[in-house]
Amino acid sequence: MLPPTQRLPQARELIEMDRYFVLHAPRQTGKTTALRTLASELNAEGDTAALMFSCERAKAAGDDVGWAESLLLDSLREAASRSGWPEKLLPPDDWPRVTPGSRFGAALSEWCRRCPRRLVLFFDEIDALQGNSMVSILSQLRDGHNARHEGHPFPTSIVLCGLRDLRDYKVASGGEPDGSNPASPFNIIRKSLRLSDFTAEQIAELYGQHTQATGQEFTKDAVDRVFELTQGQPWLVNALANEVITEMEVSSTINIAQVDEAKERLIRARATHLDALVARLHDPRVERVIEPIVAGTWPGTDTSFDDDVSYVHDLGLIRGTRELEIANPIYREVLLRVLGDRTERFVKADPHSFILADGRFDLPRLLQEFVVFWREHGEVLIRQEGYHEAACQIILMAFLHRLVNGGGQLDREYAAGTKRLDVLVRWPYTGPDGERLMQREAMELKVWRTNENDPTPDGLAQLDRYLDRLTLSTGVLVIFDRRPQAPPWKERGGFEQATTPSGRQVTVLRV
Known part of the structure; x- marks a missing residue:
């Protein structure tokens, strides 16, 4: 295990400055481990009582503020009792009896009044709080934070740990999403901390x-x-x-x-972590961001789209908020496989029938079979596909995966605004002298959309650059015609030979 607190050097500095702040990162990145270790280090120094507790139980309370407060206070007390602290540091035996909506803040004040050390609290899984419960708890933290300047006892530092970025907590706690509003303690720092991935x-x-x-x-x-x-x-x-x-x-x-x-x-x-990501794919906010990435189209420009991008980034599905790319090759592959599940069920061809006598993969025959498949099922599958703009790419990827993945592998490259999807088929086979060889076949996928020019010239240039990177001499350009004036479905699927700008001879398939 890597030393957790080395991944969060700023956290310690902010706690020493008595700040309230947000630590966010996608699931399974080490947030909880880092905070647990930081709490242990602070406690060992003797002047701080640092406690991490989970807000997860409070999810059941929904908008019921009083129930949420009770569940949080129970979790807080249990975490303190497990800490091994001496009696004088533990919460009071009875929390103050005050009106629901004020109980949580009053309880923290009473605890701080009795505790001889400075109290630092880490709210793990803060995202579990819902609706009015979230607003109430954050508002109480805001009030307690501001009252500290008048000598009111309250935790010296609070860290909210979850998936969300700073903006969401500013809004929920009464502040503005941008700019500085002293009414919200979470406006103290301009940017929340994000636990980074490993180098x-x-x-x-x-x-x-x-x-x-x-x-x-x-x-x-x-x-x-x-x-x-x-x-x-x-x-x-x-x-x-x-x-x-x-x-x-x-x-x-x-x-x-x-x-x-x-x-x-x-x-x-489909391990649990990957399944959790997959479950998000049909969330409308996620679909609005992922669809143009798969389709290679330009995404929306309104402010709500920016919010969607931040949300998907916080989930860990994309690498950044400017260059819209899937976070890593494994996620890239998982997303297309999942989105193509429905199509794969329609593919009845035997994968073994595409293996040539010398062990290589028969890609030309696969493309001919895809033409037959597209004529028969393409129109229906496009209508059924939720990611409508990316339907063509998803369907071909599913067809390839069904027939290639038994003995070979597919590498896919795609990003918003590129107007293409690059595919590399890698097929290992044994040469005539028993040596292990690797067959590589490159494909470029383009879509001809309404009111656009024929994408063939751009596609040939893009395929050229892709082949340069792969040091391959030939490849395949697949163009899907989505225009209303496209040929009838039963007539689609013409093959032709073309020359790229650098002089390579390539195959063009129009479907």
């Missing part, structure tokens, strides 16, 4: 601890591959290593091929 060096350090403990090593290529696949997402970094060591029972040095196999196993198993 490549941190992954190497983490895996190095395993090597020191067991003697089992990771090759440098394997560590680099983990960073490439996960972009440092902590749960994925740990899950890949656990899959190789525990589930696959690899006892020798861990190499890049085993990391790739572990990645496939995790995705197929």
Whole structure:
């Protein structure tokens, strides 16, 4: 385990300054571990009583403020009783009996009045609070924070830990989403803290601890591959290593091929963390952001879209709020697989029938079979697909996945505004002399939309650049015609040869 507090150097500084602030990050990134460790360090110094407790129970209370307060105070007391603190630091035996809506703030004041140390509280899973309960609790924290200047006893520092960024708490606690409003304690700092993902060096350090403990090593290529696949997402970094060591029972040095196999196993198993992300895909706020990324189109520009982007970023699904890209290759693959589930059920072709006598994969035949599939099912599948703008890309990806993934792999690249989706088919096979070889086939997907020019020239140039990166001499450009004047469905699916700007001979498929 990496030293948790080293990932949050600013947190300690803000606590020493008696600040109230927000720590946010996607699930399974180490927030709880970091705060638990920070609380232990503060308690060991002797002048602070630092306590972390979970707000998760209060989710059941919904808008019932009094019930939410009771559940939070129960969680607070139980966490304090488990802390091993001496009696003088514990909360009072009875909380003050005051009107619901004031009980939580009054309870914290009474505790601070009796406690001989400065009290620091970490509200873990603060997102569990709902509606009026969230507003009430944050308002009480605001009032208590402001009353400290008049000598009123109240916690010296409070940290709200959850998925949400600062803006949401400012609004809920009575402040403005932007600018400074002294009525909200969460306007004290302009930006909340975000627990970052691991760097490549941190992954190497983490895996190095395993090597020191067991003697089992990771090759440098394997560590680099983990960073490439996960972009440092902590749960994925740990899950890949656990899959190789525990589930696959690899006892020798861990190499890049085993990391790739572990990645496939995790995705197929749809581990809990991945399933939690998948469950969000049909949330309208998530769909508004993810759909243009998959489709390669330009997203909306209104302020509500900016809010959606921040929300999806806080979930950990996208890398940043400016360049709209899926957070890492594993998530990128999971999203398209899940969105293509319905299409895969329509694919009846036998994957083994596409393997040639020499062991290579017959991509030209697959594309011919896709034409037949598209003519028969494309119109229906597009109508059924929730992500309507990205339907063509999702359907072809599902078709490829169904027929390639048994023996090969698909690498996908897509981002908002690119107007394309890049696909690389990787198919391992055995050469005539018994050597292990890798067949690579590149494809570029484009959509011809209403009131747009034929995307073929742009597509050929983009495919050229993609082939340059891959050092391949040929590829396939697939153009989906979504215009009203497109040919009838039964007539779609023409193949032609074309030349890219650099002189490569490529195949163009129009469907």
